[in-house]
Amino acid sequence: MAKPLEIQRVLDLDKWTTLQEKIALATDLALVLVDYRGKPLTPHSQVKPFCRLARAHPELAVYCEKCDARGALEAVRTEKPFIYRCHFDIIDMAIPIMVEEHYVGAIMAGELLVYEHQSDYEQVLKLDDLPEIGSFKTAHEELLADYPHFEPEQLERIAAMLAQLSEYIVTEAVKKEELLQHCQENVAGNQTWTTQNVPAETVLAPPQSEVTQVESLVQRFGENGIYQAQNHQLQPAIDAVFANQGEHLDLGYLARQVNLSPPYLSRLLRIEFGEPFSRVYANLKIYWGKELLTQSDLSVAEISDTLGFVEPSYFIRSFKKITGTTPLKWRQGQRP
DSSP states (O other): OOOOOOGGGTSOHHHHHHHHHHHHHHHTOEEEEEETTSOBOSOOBTOOHHHHHHHHSTTHHHHHHHHHHHHHHHHHHHTSOEEEEOTTSOEEEEEEEEETTEEEEEEEEEEEEESSOGGGSOBSOOOTTOHHHHHHHHHTHHHHHTSOEEOHHHHHHHHHHHHHHHHHHHHHHHHHHHHHHHHHHHHHTOOOOOGGGSOGGGTTOOOOOHHHHHHHHHHTBOTTSOBOOSSGGGHHHHHHHHHTTTSOOOHHHHHHHHTOOHHHHHHHHHHHHSSOHHHHHHHHHHHHHHHHHHHOOOOHHHHHHHTTOSSHHHHHHHHHHHHSSOHHHHHHHHOO
16 A cells, blocks of 8 residues: 655655754754654754744643644645744744655744844734733743844745755655656566556646636536546545545545555646646635535635635635635625
């Protein structure tokens, strides 16, 4: 049975830790590498005193972990670095590490302030009304005042640099995973799957618009309302997606349904749909959201929860990105 791709299989953590420490010293950033579960894989390099105390606090540490999780989630959703403010109004950033649409981990960096326009960055967790947050900041304000200050342009350059490192990791991951699978198939005496094994019309399918793409998927629903995969090997994975509309299933889970590795499944899904699976999946979520907006009286928050979004704000942002408008305005436009 295929397992989720572990970043430890493709990255020498000892060498990365040495590099991470040097990057932290050179940039004055705190850095840590986490896996796809959000679990730290390396020591926290150059962690600042204020954050060290907060993360060691039995109650406040939970909020720090929530900020990490939400920052990484947004970076994964957009597939690019995400710079944000934590609940203490400190600037952090998350750089996702993706292997062929499969999230394997992230570079978490930050613990800094900006000279101006700090409020322009999204605050992923607002806890200003909690007295323990204010009292902790007041008690340790001298530590917070010592945090390094950056210009917004500097942050963008650093995020781009870390993203390039992430791309390097991805390249090495793909090379090693493909080599490992090729060796395993040769040992087992199996023929490597190629594009010759699927109908010609599915190979190199031209990209479709987001609206046309979902409509074409709907047209391929059978009489029972189930999408009929052209590559029948993918049917169990696709069935799982449609049967779990309230969940966010990653490629690791789907790969286990068809006994394939996540990178290999990603390639097959791209051939099946003509687009990266992450884009198809995001469009499907919004398509289901539209159905609920027109066929039910559920609020936007309830629909967000029904579709498995962490918060309504993520659903609204995703909906607007694809449709160009908010869920509420879209619903109002559908009613006579």
